[in-house]
Amino acid sequence: MVLMAPCLQDSFFLCNGACNAIDSRNKVKKGDEGICASFRRCVCWSCVVYWLRPIASLAEETTSILMERLYGVADMSPEDTEEVARIMTENREEAGERVGQQHSEMHKQNSIAIDQAENYVEELKKSMSPIPGGLPPSIPEINSGLDELLFEGDIIMTPEQAESYFRVPEEGRRSKRQAFQDKENFPKTLWSQGVFYTFNATLNKKGQDAVDAAVAFWQANTCINFTKTDDPDKAPVKPVLHFYPGDIHVCASFIGRMFALNVQGVSIGAGCERFETTTHEIAHALGFIHEHNRWDRDEYVLVYTDKVNANNSYDYKKVDKNENENYDKGYDFGSIMHYRESSFAAKKGDIVMVARNPDYKKSIGGAMTPVYGDVYRMNMLYSCYDRCRYSGTLCKNEGMPHPKDCKVCQCPSGFGGDDCSQRQAPSHGLTCGETLVAGAEWKTLESSNVVGSGNGHADQGNRSDPHHCTWHVTAPEGKVIEHYVSFVGMRNQKDDILCHDVCKYGGLKIKGHEKSRIPEGMKLCCLDQLKKVRTTVSNVLIIEAYNSWYYTDFTIQYKMLDAYDIASALPGTTTQFNCKNEIDGVYPDGTCLPYFVYCSNEVAILHSCPANLVYAGNQCVWPDECKK
Secondary structure (H helix, E strand, C coil): CCCCHHHHHHHHHHHHHHHHHHHHCCCCCCCCCCCCCCCCCCCCHHHHHHHHHHHHHHHHHHHHHHHHHHHHHHCCCHHHHHHHHHHHHHHHHHHHHHHHHHHHHHHHHCHHHHHHHHHHHHHHHHHCCCCCCCCCCCHHHHCCCCCCCCECCCECCCHHHHHHHHCCEECCEECCCCCCCCCCCCCCCCCCCCEEEEECCCCCHHHHHHHHHHHHHHHHHCCCCEEECCCHHHCCCCCEEEEEEECCCCEEECCCCCCCCCEEEEEEECCCCCHHHHHHHHHHHHCCCCHHHCCCHHHCEEECHHHECHHHHHHHCCCCHHHCCCCCCCCCCCCCCCCCCCCCECCCCCCCEEECCHHHHHHCCCCCCCCHHHHHHHHHHCCHHHHHCCCCCCCCCCCEEECCEEEEEECCCCEECCCCCEECCCCCCCCCCCEEECCCCCEEEEEEEEECCCCCCCCHHHHHCCEEEEEEEECCCCEEEEEEEEEEECCCCCCCCCCCHHHCCEEEEEECCCCCCCCCCEEECCHHHCCCEEECCCCEEEEEEEECCCCEEEEEEEEEEECCCCCCCCCCCCCCCCEEECCCCECCCCCECCCEEEECCCCEEECCCHHHCEEECCEEECCHHHCC
């Protein structure tokens, strides 16, 4: 149902409170789409006034709360709010159709690989155990129903930004104004003089603590300075970032510094008072977009737009390349800015985003903290590393000098030490972890009853700070490391005891399969992910075992190979990337290697004839019918 712009202020805001109240009194019939069956989707005032009369005072109060909390705090008028909704209503369907068409074309060109990737994910989903109580609500889930006013689930925009986002025509021409990063105004959209922030008097302690923790993180790991003020009017830098409660259950922010405002609101509503949410929303305010809306997203992620809620297809719109600077670093499934794989699904439980390399299926979304890639990009955005340009500090493994202490380095996960040349230190007093040397023959690394607390207690806090240990497997320059994970779980327990969504309670994080060491690695915690030989792209394999509940036990075999780079394409297809055929060998148990082809763009493509691999001449080969 279309929201009519002329009655936005009355209809949208009144219906929000009214529908909830009426539902609670059982006065709305199930399926009554004309009034309140879908949260916050209402028709014009004349259509709902009859229903609102019994609770007019409640509706008026809700109107005031919503208007003030969501947009009023940010100095936006009701007229601007109405204009944003009008622009979105008039353009989102067309934008969603364009996203759908793009993915339809991509599916046609890669139908075999895409279908097999989806089948793999569906099979893996069957093996997963439900998480007791489920994962905490995601940002899109908390904000469900506000698709009339929020972009991509949690982004607030002015009318001008909304026009830019949709490229609304002006006098018959498309607007050339840059969306998101707004390069016409850059760098004024950065907080170059620091961030002054304040709390709304009604923001509860839980919300304040979550914001303070997020502020402390970004301040400690970047050159951006934050200053709390109780008197925003006297703050020397404008706008003041105003964190306010959302009685309306909203986590939302503008992107970047809104330099024309005196106050810039960030909504931390009920359910948003968590560290992962506040760091995400503050990152938006500092200038970050969502990872899954990157211009190069389709090289790494498949989006099944036919499974997306019709009102949200446009939320998967990619940012244009000239508006999105990723500093030539790879896509990061583990970024705090990445939504979960089921975000905006029309049907609960459907998977909308699928990693083109199925090995990363468990790595999509669900981050509890910002990762090194987030910190790296924030420091690049604010030119923080320039502070250490003449420090003489040399960091290895793509680490960077810490902008707050140029003598030491910030390191990608898996690495540590002052210059990132060592293994990441174990946590919580553990003494595990080792640097191993691969040889020409298979060697075995096993761990049992070591990585974890052993107390069987899991909570949100444990998950954000799990017990972990790191192993490195190395080989001489010019070699790569072949490895085979045969077990992840807890020995003498059921096989898939750790097999949960996003490997919540424990598993392995494996790095070494990407050209860059900055992005987070693949997560393995399910049997269906195992029994597969993988090969690194360099002479270092990084293995991190982690657990927030009991123990993560594992067995992994490894050996070194000569590095090779075979320029080839899948039989019957073409590719612009250098690929290597991973079936030219056998598992340690003598069976054929998997049917993946790994390409230089870090994408694994499934072959169209996996069932027809044959073992001949001491190696696995493609049968003739697959070579055509």
